[in-house]
Amino acid sequence: MSDLVAALDPERVQVGDVARRLYSRDASVLRGGRAGVICFPVTTAEVSACVVAAVAHGRDFVVRGAGTGLAGGAVPCDEPVMIVLTRMDRILEVDESRRLAWVEPGVVNLDLSRHLGGTGLHFAPDPSSQQSCTIGGNVANNSGGPHCLLYGVTSAHVLAVEVVLPDGEVVVLGNEEGDSVGYDLRGAFVGGEGTLGIATRICVRLTEDPPEVATLLLDFMSVGAAAETVSAIIAAGMIPAALEMMDQRVVEAVEPFVNAGYPTDAAAVLIVELDGQPAGVADEIMRIGELASTHGARSVRVAADEGERERIWKGRKSAFGAIAVIKPDYYLNDTVIPRTKLAEVVERIYEIVEEQDLIVMNVFHAGDGNLHPLLLFDAREEGVMERVLAAGEEIVRVSVAAGGVLSGEHGIGLEKKRFMSLQFSPADLEVQSRLRAAFDPDGRANPAKVLPSGASCGHVTSLGRLPEGTWV
Ligand SMILES: Cc1cc2nc3c(=O)[nH]c(=O)nc-3n(C[C@H](O)[C@H](O)[C@H](O)COP(=O)(O)OP(=O)(O)OC[C@H]3O[C@@H](n4cnc5c(N)ncnc54)[C@H](O)[C@@H]3O)c2cc1C
Known part of the structure; x- marks a missing residue:
């Protein structure tokens, strides 16, 4: 602590109980331990001084940005020095x-x-x-x-x-x-x-910035038809700038907030964004319209102006907030599957979640097969976390078995490290740990994360002692 205060302005080194609790979480539902001491450096030299002080005192360090991570990457274990970089914002x-x-x-x-x-x-x-x-x-x-x-x-x-x-x-x-x-x-x-x-x-x-942008809203009476349209668009040689899917529950939740004119009776909608030269965009609008109709789209709407485009995107981007009207808590999974298996895997996810008596909303980057099933729950409900855990694990297993991968973008963090062996052989994991050791031979940088062999977190919670990396 005194080394840190000497290196940084004392106001930028905190050990108070409130700060230690505040910085013990990210946006996931994971809990680890508590932050030991929290530092807010403002220069590279100060970051280096924080690291040197941590290591000199035999402490691990965990770096943190805004704490919006969904895999527990910035969650502290074993009272590390937390290095928060939000003040290095120039x-x-x-x-x-x-x-x-x-x-x-x-x-x-x-x-x-x-x-x-x-x-x-x-x-x-x-x-x-x-x-x-x-x-x-x-x-x-x-x-x-x-x-x-x-x-x-x-x-x-x-x-x-x-x-x-x-x-x-x-x-x-x-x-x-x-x-x-x-x-x-x-x-x-x-x-x-x-x-x-x-x-x-x-x-x-x-x-x-692209010279021309067009945003399309396509709606379907089945998730399968929407998924087949996604595959058909890519198979036809078009790569839209964005290709997103939202299922009916998401549409019903966001429409009252954004008034984007989403059809709330549709089983799924696709948001397709095209950009490039005006002639190319016009051509793709026509071809995607035809493909969508062939695959059962009920309607294809092209946003008429910037305001309509913004409303369509606002619905997509506020989906996670809108769920609060249904349940107070959510666990957002993140796996990738081959695009051609979208329909079958999404159907299986609905079944898995129903088996666990939970609610799921699907809103995801369909174009690259990156699924984001949102499991909704109320953490105050007795035994609900075990069901959320079981559903989450099964979704990961089904995705990997379909030829997919553990994470598309949220990372492994604490959340998925126990699943790494589903995707990687012991030899693969050994090579990854050797790469890590080349950067960090003493294992001080965020040690409990990513690789299954890392140090462990404390997990005593109000629900009792849970397995490592458990969501609570
Ligand atoms: C509502 C919502 C929507 C989201 N949508 C998306 C999405 O569409 N796509 C997506 O990819 N993610 C998404 N995320 C996840 C998250 O926002 C991203 O992973 C984001 O990049 C995390 O940034 P952060 O600053 O919050 O990092 P943190 O949560 O603070 O940290 C994340 C990880 O990065 C490490 N880290 C942070 N800063 C540094 C640094 N300077 N040097 C080295 N390591 C560092 C931390 O140790 C930790 O392991 C979403 C999250 C939420 C809550």
């Missing part, structure tokens, strides 16, 4: 001609695109949490978003990262040109979930 440099920007890790995702307004450029990764999540968190989780179908997830938009390694040394991985000379350590770092070091400055690629 946009340091924008080079319009080279289409890049250097930002601090605490910059909120949407703030960068807002800052770029009028330049004809934007930052393409657009997680639905973009109004609050940080670019450092996006880098750590290799985050996605609706428009990542066409533009690629965060890794495709990170040219270089300044990193404080777990021994306090500062290095830059990658370069402004985006060329990889030798091993691509930038690529290894992105998606590291805070286990390989701390990103303190990030050089991001900026994307040109």
Whole structure:
């Protein structure tokens, strides 16, 4: 503590009970332990000093952005030093001609695109949490978003990262040109979930605003027909900028808030966004309209103006908030499956959830097969967590068995580390742990996360002692 106070302004080192509780959670329903001491550095040198102090005193450290993570990545275990980067929130440099920007890790995702307004450029990764999540968190989780179908997830938009390694040394991985000379350590770092070091400055690629954008709303009387339309669009050689699906429960929950004109009697709606040159967009609108009708779409609506586009997207982006009218708590799963299996796996998810007597809402990035079943529950209900856990586990197993993967964008964190062996062999896991040890030989950076062999969390909760990584 005294080393931290010496390195930082004392006001930016907190050990009070309220702060320790506040920083013990992220946006998931996971609980670990409590934060030991919480630091708010404002420079790379201060981040390095926090790391050096933590390691010198034999403490682990956990870095945190906005805490919107859904896999427990920023949840503390065993009273670590929490390094919170929300005060490192400056946009340091924008080079319009080279289409890049250097930002601090605490910059909120949407703030960068807002800052770029009028330049004809934007930052393409657009997680639905973009109004609050940080670019450092996006880098750590290799985050996605609706428009990542066409533009690629965060890794495709990170040219270089300044990193404080777990021994306090500062290095830059990658370069402004985006060329990889030798091993691509930038690529290894992105998606590291805070286990390989701390990103303190990030050089991001900026994307040109498209000359024309069209947003379509398609509605279907069955989830299967909507899913088949998704596959048919991609099979026809079109990659929309975004291709999202919402089922009837989601539509019914959001429509009263956004008045987007979603058909509440439809089993599923697809939001399809097309962008590019006007002639190409017009052609794709026509082809997608025809394909959708062939696959049973009841209607195909093209947003007439910017206001209508915004209302359609607002419904999609506020889906998680709207569920509060149904149940007070939710557990949001995140798996990926082959697009061709969307219909069958989504049907199976409805069955799994019904077997556990829970409610599910499906709202997801259909174009890349990234499922997000939202399990709704009331945590005060006796025994409900066991049912949520059982349903979540079965969804993961069904997705992997269908040829999919454990996570599309939320990361492994605490949540999925016990499932890593479903996807990776012991040899694969050994190689991953050797990569981790190359960055962090002493295992001090977020040690309880990602790999099954990491240190364990304390799990004593009001529900009794639960297995490691349990949701409560
Ligand atoms: C309503 C809602 C919608 C969401 N929608 C999406 C979505 O569409 N797509 C998507 O991908 N995610 C989504 N998320 C998940 C989450 O917002 C993202 O994972 C986001 O990138 C996390 O950013 P954060 O700043 O909140 O990170 P935190 O939650 O604070 O941290 C996440 C992980 O990153 C590590 N970390 C944070 N900062 C750094 C850093 N500077 N250096 C190294 N490691 C760091 C932490 O240790 C932790 O492991 C959603 C979450 C919510 C609540």
